[in-house]
Amino acid sequence: MPGTRQDAELHQLTGPTYAELGHRDTIAWHYHDVPQLVYPSSGVLAISAAGGTWVVPPQRAVWIPAGVRHAHQAHGPTQMRTLAFPPTARVDAQLRTSPAVVAVSPLLREVIVALTSDDGPPYTARQRENLERVALDQLRRVGQLPVRLPALGDDRLRAIAAFLRANPADERTLGEFGLAAGASERTLSRLFRQQAGMSFPQWRTQFRLQRALVLLADGTPVTTTALACGWSNPSAFIETFRRAFGATPGKFYAGQV
Numbered sequence: 001m002p003g004t005r006q007d008a009e010l011h012q013l014t015g016p017t018y019a020e021l022g023h024r025d026t027i028a029w030h031y032h033d034v035p036q037l038v039y040p041s042s043g044v045l046a047i048s049a050a051g052g053t054w055v056v057p058p059q060r061a062v063w064i065p066a067g068v069r070h071a072h073q074a075h076g077p078t079q080m081r082t083l084a085f086p087p088t089a090r091v092d093a094q095l096r097t098s099p100a101v102v103a104v105s106p107l108l109r110e111v112i113v114a115l116t117s118d119d120g121p122p123y124t125a126r127q128r129e130n131l132e133r134v135a136l137d138q139l140r141r142v143g144q145l146p147v148r149l150p151a152l153g154d155d156r157l158r159a160i161a162a163f164l165r166a167n168p169a170d171e172r173t174l175g176e177f178g179l180a181a182g183a184s185e186r187t188l189s190r191l192f193r194q195q196a197g198m199s200f201p202q203w204r205t206q207f208r209l210q211r212a213l214v215l216l217a218d219g220t221p222v223t224t225t226a227l228a229c230g231w232s233n234p235s236a237f238i239e240t241f242r243r244a245f246g247a248t249p250g251k252f253y254a255g256q257v
Helices: 106-116 125-139 155-166 174-181 185-196 200-217 222-228 234-245
Strands: 017-021 026-031 036-049 052-056 060-064 070-084 100-103 148-150
Touching: 036 106, 036 200, 052 060, 052 100, 052 200, 070 106, 070 200, 106 125, 148 200, 155 174, 155 185, 155 200, 174 185, 185 200, 200 222, 200 234, 222 234
Parallel strands: none
Antiparallel strands: 017 070, 026 070, 036 052, 036 060, 036 070, 052 148, 060 100
16 A cells, blocks of 8 residues: 555546456555546446545445545446535535545435436537536435444454454454454553444444455355355344444345346
């Protein structure tokens, strides 16, 4: 991961873009001088930035402020559609400083697809401007989604993350992980709250949900995904998924553009 913005390439954006990415295709570290909305109308995008990793599933989009270094990886065949906005675009305060995953309303989805498709005659600059204003209005109306996995700076926390990457279903307690990582349960608990802003159980659930999104995008059955990510049965996984994303996995992945 590059250490400074100078290590990443500036990608100039002059308007909407559309790209088809294959499974596990990547886009290297870069940044833009304008804010960008990235929408995978099919597939799943994992977007990395200094603050962590955002997994962007179907029917969701990520807002990336100007100047923020980021990189993409596709999971499953992915249609990536992006909109660019003026630096002065009026958005919520949080969206001005850090990436955030937002829900995509039916209207916002249609606007993004219209602006990034080649069907029909091209829009005039005025028409495109009007549609982009609609998109911004929709962004001000939707809520952010809990799909960010915060970056961990402490080596002991990173060791625990590595254990779970190797086996997301690892059921060890924080105290048991501490024996392997070389720290007490109390110390690790404090570090998780300081660096991730959540408890270890909350962080592990978030980690597992991210892995589940990737597995489902790869076509893994729900039951297999549930067990591979540490849920005792599919029903428990589906309920956790529904609470986090507002729909069951089947409905969540249905109706992609």
